[in-house]
Amino acid sequence: MNHSELAARFDELDAARALGDISAAEHVEWTRLVQEHGFVPDGQLDALVGGLEASLAPASAKLPPELMKRLQADTVRYTPLAAETPRVTTATVIPFWRQPALGWAAAACFAVVLLIPSSETPTEISPADQRLVLMQAEETIRLDFVGTTDFENLQGDVVWTDDSQTGFMRFSGLPTNDPIQAQYQLWIVDPERDERPVDxxxxxxxxxxxxxxxxxxxxxxxxSPVAFVITVEQPGGVVVSKQEIVAAIAQGG
Amino acid sequence: MARPEPHPAVEDILPRVARREPMAMNDCIAQFGGLVWSIIRRYVQPDSEAEDVVQEAFSELWQKADRFDGSKASAVTFIGMIARRRSIDWLRRKQRRPELQPLPADFDQRIPASVAESPRVDLESLHGALQELSDEIRNLLQLHFSQGLTHHEISEQTGLPLGTVKTRLRRGLISLRALMRRSNPPLEVS
Structure with a gap:
């Protein structure tokens, strides 16, 4: 191929990159053209893709009110003060919007560390950021919780990755509990491991x-978890649940 | 219907976010939340997952607002770019689109630096360039961007082979760039 043919080929591959549909083989070719022939990725293609998305989006679209509330609550993360606030541990259950969270870039720096076994997981990054990082991992599963009859208002989900044995549950509408009377307990169902669910x-x-x-x-x-089950148990939890009160279940399709 | 370009004052929101001004992110969410939601929801389902991706998009906006260059692109263009990238990342994670192969870890996902000779991309000039494209290419772009159809779905709907759909979308984007450059030549620097 002469230079103009190479340039035309690079244009096509760079357009694929901007569109997000470049294949692994094409990416190898794209990289070779950048490294060996000095072609430069064109940011205008990315801008055009963004412009097309924005231009063809319905002008009347609005955020759902609940999502708007969540995002506005999240803005506590987007302040210089939040970025400088001492980090918190992950051991306590704290509403995620109250966490003095690290910024996304800092969370991303921990991405590799988070994928090692949980015993070595750093405890200084907020749960909200850990969850965001976890959701970037290809192997992460995410399931929605469905409340049982007495817990119909419950909404929530669970994210989990086997590699790091790390996961988070997120709930709204799950009734408050008096820890002296009862506590919620999670059970992870993994039939390949055992008939009994894991605490x-x-x-x-x-x-x-x-x-x-x-x-x-x-x-x-x-x-190989196939389901996550929330039960109501005595304070401190139990070793084997009778599952007398099941609050919610999240399971794969 | 094409989205109108927002009021010029809106163009200052991203620079304010980059300067970490109080309330800038609140304004950003209020102004662009609907746009981000509508883009991400075209690709991401169910809504509960789309909501997570919207949160990720605003986290990325917070981090990358300082890369916004108002002389090269309008704010909605920049926002559209971020929202699409988050959606594509989600699709990769879900492997919903077989043609979207996972990229190597070292692939540069950053927004490339602005190209000096490129004209500014805003919705008005983009809309003008779109009208100059052939009906077929414009239709393919609309099916992909406006309706969020995958290449497979476009192929099924139009009867075009899958490879042709992919190639024409890419070349359509390149043609659009050429039309933008022809219609909006960059200023000569003497």
Missing amino acids: GGVFDIPVGEDEVLVPIRAALRVD
Whole structure:
């Protein structure tokens, strides 16, 4: 290929890059053209793609009110003060918007560290940022919780990755509990491991909190979870649940 | 219907975010939330996952607002770029589109630096350039961007082979760039 043919080919590959549909083989070719022939990626193609998205989006679109509230609550993260606030540990259940979170870039720096076994997971990054990082991982699963009859107002989800044995649950509408009377307990169902579900830890829903983020503390290694079950148990939890009160279930399709 | 370009004062929101001004992110969410939501929702379902991706998009905006250059692109163009990238990342994670192969870890996902000779991309000039494209290419772009159809879905709907859909979308984007450059030549620097 002469230079103009190479340039035309690079244009096509660079357009694929901007569109987000470049294949792995094409990426190898794109990289070779950049490194060996000095072609430069064109930011205007990215801008055109962004412009097309914005231009063809319906002008009347509005954020759902609940999402707007979540985003506005999140803005506490977007202040210089928040970035300088001392970091918190992940051990306590704290509403995620109250966390003096690190910025996204800082969270991303921990991305590799987060994918090592949980015993080595750093404890200084906020649960909200850990969850965001976790969701970037290809192997991460995410399931929605469905409340049982007495917990119909519950909304929530769980994210989990086998590699790092790390996960988080997020709830709204789960009734508050008196820890002296009862606590919620998570059970992770992994039929390939055992017929009995694995204890995922106990947690509380504090009074006055609309949404709560709960780190998962699996007592044993879980490699192929098919469901996550929330039960109501005695304070401190139980070793084997009778599942007399099941609050919610999240399971794969 | 094409989205109108927002009031000029809106163009200052991203620089304010970059300067970390109080309330700048609140204004950003209020002004651009609907746009981000409508773009991400075209690609990401169910809504609960789309909501997570919207949160990720605003986190990225917070981090990358200082890369916004108002002389090269309008704010909505920049926002559209971020929202699409987050959507594509989600699709990769879900492997919903087989043609979207995971990229190597060292692939540069940053927004490339502005190119000196490129004219500014705003919705008005983009709309003008779109009208000059052939009906077929414009239709393909609308199916992809406006309706969020995958290449497979476009192929099924139009009867065009999958490879042709992919190639024409790419060349359509390149043609659009050429039309923009012809219609908005950069200023000569003496």
